[in-house]
Amino acid sequence: MTKTAFIAIVGKPNVGKSSLLNKMLGAKIAIVSSKPQTTRTKIMGVLTVDETQLVFTDTPGFHKPHNRLGEYMNTAVGDSIGGTDAVIFVVEPRGELDEKELELIKKFKQEKLPVILAINKIDMIKEKTELLARILHLTKLFDFEAVVPVSATEGDGVSELLDELKKLAFESVHFFPDDTLTDQPERVIAAEIIREKILRLMDKEIPHGIAVSIEKMHERENKKILDIDATIYCERDTHKGMVIGKNGSMLKKISTFARQDLESFFDIKVNLHTWVKVKDNWRNKEGLIHNFGLD
Secondary structure (H helix, E strand, C coil), X not given: CCEEEEEEEECCCCCCHHHHHHHHHCCCCCCCCCCCCCCCCCEEEEEEECCXXXXXXXXXXXXXXXXXXXXXXHHHHHHHHHCCCEEEEEECCCCCCCHHHHHHHHHHHHHCCCEEEEECCHHHCCCXXXXXXXXXXXXXXXXXXXXXXCCCCCCCCHHHHXXXXXXXXXXXXXXXXXXXXXXXXXXXXXHHHHHHHHHHHHCCCXXXXXXXXXXXXXXXXXXXXXXXXXXXXXXXXXXHHHHHCHHHHHHHHHHHHXXXXXXXXXXXXXXXXXXXXXXXXXXXXXXXXXXCCXX
């Protein structure tokens, strides 16, 4: 008998939700950077092991929104929790839970869903007593189905987390073919790969006012080259200049690193062309948010 479970991965920004999803899948489908709120939309990943299919939804970090895009991101989190069979609540190994994390716990109680607590970044903890104290503190706040310390970067605890998740699967047909990795269209994945390189290469120079649109994605008749045309949108002319860089140096770096990841993901040689344009204050304009597929 086949089994299935739909699982939402939730938590505050920058706790490692996307890194954890990638590690569980054994492949990179969600972009990762050191910046909070890197993930903007719900990203679905599918893992099928023998008779069990786990369907994960990686959600944006639950945060206090400062624009319409932020509001859409928080809505995505709430919708994911309400429409799943179980939740992975990812937290850091130190510090008090913030108001948004406490708000998530309230939602868990309302939905009456099984929740597994994943304490990430345990490679930062040297003393086991510190981790035990963290577990004791958090389990007083909610009756978690299980508590699993993990390191999404090192892979520690990930197999144990998957074992706990398999226990929550119910008898059901598989909703995706067993070889499915994600429901994301190829154009979305390509755009996200390019955006990740901007976030990583430009560090604090460019805020989150960056969007990437894939204008063309076409495999040549010989099946040996994939042509991709992408436009990078900024909110200000000054940001456009920084993304391009002196004599186009930064844009060339972005394109080079993006091309390497695109070729690895699609397993084909990629001919990538990138342009930079300005869309003033696009994060507060519903039409543009919709055009970028972020609603």
